Amino acid sequence: MEALKGIRIVDLTVMQLGPIGTRMLADLGAEVVHIENRETGDMSRGLRYLSGIPAQLAEGRSLVWEVCNANKKSLTVDLKKPEGRQLLLQLASQADAFVHNLRPRAVEALGLSYDDVKAVNPQIVYVAGSGYGSRGPERDFPAYDYLGQARSGFMTSVGPPGAPPTQTNTGIADQIGGIMLSYATLLGLLVRARSGRGQYLEVSHLGSMMWLQMVAIAAAAVLGRELPRLSPDDAASPLWNHYECADGKWIAFAVLQSDRYWPVFCRAIGREDLLDDPRFRDSDSRRANRRELIGTLQQVFRSRTRDEWLQTIRSAPGGDDLPVDRVQTVSDLLNDPQVWANDYLVEYDHPFLGRRVIMPGFPIFLSETPAEPRGPAPEFGQHTEEVLQEWLGYGWQRIEELRQKGVI
Structure with a gap:
């Protein structure tokens, strides 16, 4: 049995912070429907380079898209059309959770705020991801992983003493933000299961990265001193x-x-x-x-x-x-027997790439309800008709009408 089997999630996320969080839920068995722009698709589908190296796979697929959206379904819709917005609200009415990482003003402009979704589903678990949180003067500022590292103090904590601010190329702000988004969704589902009440939850790059550095931030606040950058030539302890x-x-x-x-x-x-x-x-x-x-x-x-x-x-x-x-280097991990013994990497036949691939496994071991990270990301709009039929009971005539109108 899958841990989240039967849980339905509307996934209005883009790029990495949001998609990595909902991908974790999909690995646990939730039915995650990734909502994509019917013209352009998710931005990560078109990413050709990653830290300067080519990141496109066979059949024009993007590595970032593949990693962040495995095991999901794809539904395409034009949310700027009234019927597109209405369609999404209908899906939300049948969902357990609604997740997005759009800026507050953007989701409000689409008419998909918490109040909008709650009106059609009072028990919805509504999870929002952002750069800086939904309150304060910078709530609507754009943000990506690089800025999450910069604003949170992380870039001035890593690297040797005297070095300029240093980033990691691992997307750490997106990754920890995505983990927190997954955590928030599970917490919301747990509270609803116990009390019957849905609620609004939110995470951000800034808040997640600060929590990741909680000891260092507490040192600055309580001790009045920042933890120093360290060099191997002058480590505080030689051991x-x-x-x-x-x-x-x-x-x-x-x-x-x-x-x-x-x-x-x-x-x-x-x-x-x-x-x-x-x-x-x-x-x-x-x-x-x-x-x-x-x-x-x-x-x-x-x-x-x-x-x-x-x-x-x-x-x-x-x-x-x-x-x-x-x-070790990241490449060393591919041949590390301890990694393979714990399924931290998995290998499987990829149906769209036409070959076997190695991908990160699920980081949590569950003895009775194991996760299943072996799966492809969906083709563009692959499940549009399926979801409209199974979730909303649409017939082929209604689906074709929406297609002719440019809604889906």
């Missing part, structure tokens, strides 16, 4: 750092209890002499003399390859309890 090995690959340590593990660490790397060095006798001493210790450790790790070090450390007495791991 909470990463080092380059002989093959140019990196090894990372996350030893929070450094006094406890210092003897294990020194013996594992064959430097028992460091135990007798008064500069490094305890965590305070190691912090005070961190640059000297980091320089010494860097020389040590450059004497062997990364895999040799991992084998040496983990086979040493107590080494299997030492928090140490490899620094």
Whole structure:
């Protein structure tokens, strides 16, 4: 049984923040109907490049579209036509949730605000995603992932000291915003199941990215100091750092209890002499003399390859309890046995691309109601007739009338 089987969701989202959230719900079995402009489709269908590299797949399909909209249905409609708006409200009347990530003024102009949808479905779970939230003077400002990273302080937290603001190319603001959007939808559905009441819920790039950095923001607010950017040459703790090995690959340590593990660490790397060095006798001493210790450790790790070090450390007495791991590239994950053992990647035959593909799996393991991330994103308007028939009971004559009028 699928966890969300029987749940119907009208998905008026675009690009990534919204679609990634509703895609998570589709993977859990919800029937997610992605609403697309009948002329242009979702913007992500036309994305040809991703961080400067070609991102189009066979048959003109876009990687971003494929990743963010798998397992959904596609319905095309012209919402600027009165009959198009009415059609969408009819769908909303049959739905459990209505989700969008349009700017507040845009959704209001379409006549699809919470009050509009609630009027036809008082129990609707209405979830809105935006850049900055629905209140305040900047509620209608446009926003994409890059601005979510910029406005939230994230870009001045990553990267080495003194570097200009630094972005990640992983779409992190869109991803965490999408996860929060999924979370909000599930929360709304849970409350409705318990109380029978629908409600309005919203998430934003700004709010989601701030929550992602909640400890850092609390430090600034409570301690009056921002957490500093760190460099591997001047890490606050030499045992909470990463080092380059002989093959140019990196090894990372996350030893929070450094006094406890210092003897294990020194013996594992064959430097028992460091135990007798008064500069490094305890965590305070190691912090005070961190640059000297980091320089010494860097020389040590450059004497062997990364895999040799991992084998040496983990086979040493107590080494299997030492928090140490490899620094990987994204491409390394494709051949990581631990990833495949947990289905964090899945491989399947793609019906439209005509070949087997590898895609991210679902990040949550459910023993009784497993998610199913193996599925294609829909063709443009692929399910328009199907949804109108099954949700609204439309016959072919009515569907053809709407098509002739340019509504669908």
